[in-house]
Amino acid sequence: MPFADYFAxxxxxxxISNIVDVLLVWYVIYKLITVIRGTKAVQLLKGIFVIVIVQSFSGFLGFKTLGWMMEQALTWGFLAVIIIFQPELRRALEQLGRGKLFSKSGIQEEEEQKQIVESIVKAVGYMAKRRIGALISIERETGLSDYIETGISLESNVSSELLINIFIPNTPLHDGAVVIQKNRVAAAACYLPLSESPYISKELGTRHRAALGIxxxxxxxxxxxxxxxGSVSVTKNAELHRDLTMEAFSELLQNEIIHTTKVRQPSSSKWAFRGKNDG
Incomplete structure (x- = not known):
């Protein structure tokens, strides 16, 4: 049947049905990408893409042995995909079972973010008063899974009590960073890369260098x-906002985490290096 007659x-x-069908397929693909984003599964997808390209060129150039190898890799590769993607597949199925595979409503998302901000502010306020050292990194668009793997997996709800207990001195998890991913405490005792910038004051300690590094x-x-x-500092986009008051810290956190909040700059100075060694 001619192409024009088919559409006639x-x-x-x-x-309408075909348009909705295509949109739904793209949406499902998008959600699957968000599930594996920031994980090593992304590297696996790149590897599969390379194998497909090599197989195509092998057929075009007549490389039979190489083409056969690539074909076997694709034929049996689905078993490797199931094994390697096991954590991501499990998380996707868990989200589907909880009805969370598809996006939450804006109100639900905002309420969850507000609860997280309140928990972090309460925990930071408690630790600042008692001079308990802490390092907390919150994932946004760029995945932090590589750094999460260096720590101890927790996968817990964000609460002020949990954050405080993690950083109590001489406890097993106090040394290192806590990483919050997808509104959950993903891991503690994580290693973050230290900044090598020559412009950082030598008065700043390891925690600040790690915060700037990430x-x-x-x-x-x-x-x-x-x-x-006991001072509170925040780093973002290679900028250090230091010696924040609790009001300024809470405002900054709300502006950065709660999507519906109008962005305002906190009253802190950029790269304001001063004071004692801040560990």
């Missing part, structure tokens, strides 16, 4: 509580 038999309902390679928001002075 379509009714308006058929057109902000240089990702778009995460990272919070530092100094165990020397």
């Amino acid at each position: 038999n379509f009714t308006i309902l058929d057109y 902000s240089e390679v990702t778009d995460s928001i990272t919070i530092v509580v100094s165990e020397e002075t």
Whole structure:
């Protein structure tokens, strides 16, 4: 049947049905990508893409042995995909079972974000008063899974009590960073990359260098509580906002995490290096 004649038999309902079908397929693909984003599964997808390209060129150039190898890799590769993607598949199925595979409503998302901000502010306020050192990194668009794998997996709800207990001195998880991913405490005792910028004051300690380091390679928001002075600092986009009041800290966190809040700049100075060694 000619191409034009095929579409000539379509009714308006058929057109609408096909458009909705395509949109649903793209939406499902998008949600699957968000599930694996920031994980090593992304590298696997790149590997599969390379195999497909090599197989295509092998057939075109007549490389039979190489083409056969690539064909076997694709034929049996689905078993490897199931094994390697196991954590992502499990998480997707869990989200589907809880009705969370598809996006939450704006109100639900905002309420959850408000609860997280309140928990973090309460925990940071408690630790700042008692000079308990802390390092908390919050994932945004850039995945932090590689850094999560360096720590101890928790997969817990965000609460002020949990954050405080993690950073109590001489406990197993206090040394390192807590990473919050997808509104959950993903892991504790994580290692973050230290900034190598020559412009950082030598007065700043390891926590601040780690916070700046992760902000240089990702778009995460990272919070530092100094165990020397109890001061609160935040890094984002390779910028350090130091010695924040609790009001300014709460405002900054709301602006960065709660999507519906109008963005305002907190009253803190960029790259304001001063004071004692802040550990």
